[in-house]
Amino acid sequence: MAEKKLTKPYSxxxxxxxxxxxxxxxxAAIQGCGLLKEEDFYSPTNKILFMATASTVGEHGIADLSLIWRRLEQEGKxxxxxxSQLSEIAMTVGTSINLPRYAEELRQLSxxxxxxxxxxxxxxxxxxxDENGISEALGNLREDGVGGDxxxxxxxxxxxxxxxLSEQRKNGKLFSRxxxxxxxxxxxxxxxxxxxxxIIAGRPAMGKTALALDISRGCAKSLFTEGKTVVFFSLEMNKRDIVARLYCGETGSDNVMFSIRENDDTRWAEFLRTFEKNGDFFEHMAKNIIVxxxxxxxxxxxRAKCHAIRIGGKEVGLIVVDYLQLMSTGRGDNRTQELSHISRSLKLLAKDFHCPVIALSQLSRQVESRADKRPMLSDLRESGSIEQDADAVMFVYREDYYFPDIDPEKKGIAEIIMGKNRKGPVDIFKLAWLxxxxxxxNLTNDTKNWKPVNQKSPWEEGQK
Structure with missing residues (x-):
């Protein structure tokens, strides 16, 4: 039996x-121009007629037949x-009251x-x-607004x-996110x-990756009971280095133990005993992070990799990218255009998977030329539209990085500068740097009027 040829739906x-x-x-003319686009018409003739009508309405405010015909003549169409066909269509309906219903049907067919x-x-x-081709087609489907809310x-x-909000307060949740x-x-x-x-931004070696990994660990615990995972894309460090950082961040262990330079057998044996003790504790958290x-x-x-994770039965709860300037689009655009496309794509990725996305970003060298080396939004390197697309931008700044001879009390203190916060205040808070x-x-003496509550995740309670 011959295969039946599929035809595209239209009316x-x-x-x-x-x-x-x-x-x-x-x-009705103005409403139709707002509700419909050229692609909503299947017939080439009707496409031409709609575009001529939209141009006429834009110029004259009305869809007068003689003006539309003049437009078609000017455009050689x-x-x-x-x-005669134009007149026939004009006499097709006797009322414009059903235009919204017609437009809805055409948009759906399109x-x-x-x-x-x-x-x-x-x-x-x-x-x-062609993996890129598959991802692009899949992205087009996801970004299409017609099937959404x-x-x-x-x-x-x-x-x-x-x-x-009321339900969250009843359940004793301090944060809704x-x-x-x-x-x-x-x-x-x-x-x-x-x-x-x-966006987490900072100069090299300031601690951007460390902060992103610390946040990933904290979120992995928060997501534990929801069956969601953290996806960490590292374009700079390999998987083993990332996992070593996760372990040291979780346990406070000296990261030199993951280097072959450490040749003290006694310390190595102690490290292995500590690792065995913390193994289960670390594994519970680490299972919730994909690198x-x-x-x-x-x-x-x-997008394709996150989609594969979802198909595999695991929801994505947080996406982290380390770091933005190492990504590429493969389009051959100039660097500013490329960064703009990447930042916009990451924003769409957050919306598509309904989760937060954290992207790390380098800062330009102009920071080094100022007396006060605290970064600001204008320092975002090759920024493109990073600042525009981001909902929040935070900078990592450690004074002892630039001034090693500062007051000993200021050493080991990092400032996290919230340079942009679309849904909240901008401020500076401090963290301890190990x-x-x-x-x-967290610094116990810098909690911004924090009122401690006995609120731990079931995963943390299970570690007692």
Whole structure:
């Protein structure tokens, strides 16, 4: 039996009805231009007619037939849409009241056609074993807005928001979002918010990766009971170094023990005993962190890998990228355009997987030329639209990095400067820096009016 050829879904009758409705009155013409796009029409003739109508409405405010015909003549397209056909469409409907329904049907049919096109692209890419092509087609499907939530009134959103907050307060939740384990960071942000992009920026060796790993550990514990995982993309360090950092950060161990330079057998034996003691404790947390150290990765690769994790039965609860300037798009754009595309893609990644995304970023050398070397937003290297796309930007600054002879009381103290916080205040808070373990810790004397509560995750309670 011959395979039945699939045809793309469309409705010429609905297309004519929508155009006819726009010809009836000024309000319908303006409404139609707002509701519809060229791609929503399947017929080439109707596409041309809609674009001429939209141009006429934009210039004159009305969809007058004689003006539309003049536009077609000016564009050399009058032969493709005879005036008799234009008149026929104008007489197709007697009222414009059904225009929203026509527009909704055309948008839905257009969405189905795009699904077919992207499905074919995905199939062709799969046959060619083109991973980027598969990721791009999959990304196009995910970013298509037609299958998503319908627009809602502000009153409806507020009612649902207040109900969620009330339930969280009843359950004793101090934060409604993902907790990082750093008290003041959680107070400033309310916890990491799903759909948001966070930037951690700083000069080399300032502690960006250490802070990102510390946050990853804290979030992994918060996500434990939800069956979600942290995905850490490391473009700079290999998997073994990342895991060693995670262990030292969790236990406070000296990271030199993971180096063959350590030749003290006594210390090595003590390290192994400590590791055995902390093994189960560390494993529970580490199982909730997936590390990818691919040398070359694009936003599309990243999306595909996160999607594969989801297909494998594990929801993604946090994505971390170390670091932004090592990513590429493979498009051949100039660097500013490339960084802009990457930052925008990471923001879309957060929305697609409904989780926070943390991206690390280098700073330009202009920081070094100032007397006060505390970074600011303008220091974002090759920034493109990083600052614009980010919901929050925090800088890591350690004074003893630049001034090793400072007051001993200031040594081992890091300032986390919240340079941008779209959903909260900007502020500076301090953390303790433990260089031997390459990790940060909360400072007990810098808690910004923190009121401690007995709130531990079930995973932490199980370690007693």
């Amino acid at each position: 010429l009758e609905t297309e004519k009805a929508a155009l006819g409705s726009m010809f009836l009155d000024q309000e 009058a032969e493709q849409v005879p005036f 969405y189905y056609r795009r699904c077919i096109d992207n499905g074919r692209k995905m199939m062709e890419a799969a046959c060619k074993q 319908e627009p809602r009134t502000a009153a409806e959103v507020m009612a649902e928001y207040l109900q969620d 993902l907790q990082t384990g750093f008290i003041n960071l959680d107070l400033l942000t309310g916890g990491l918010r799903a759909d948001d992009l966070y 990818d150290d691919s040398n070359y990765i694009t936003p599309e690769n990243m 260089p031997k373990a390459t990790t940060f810790r």
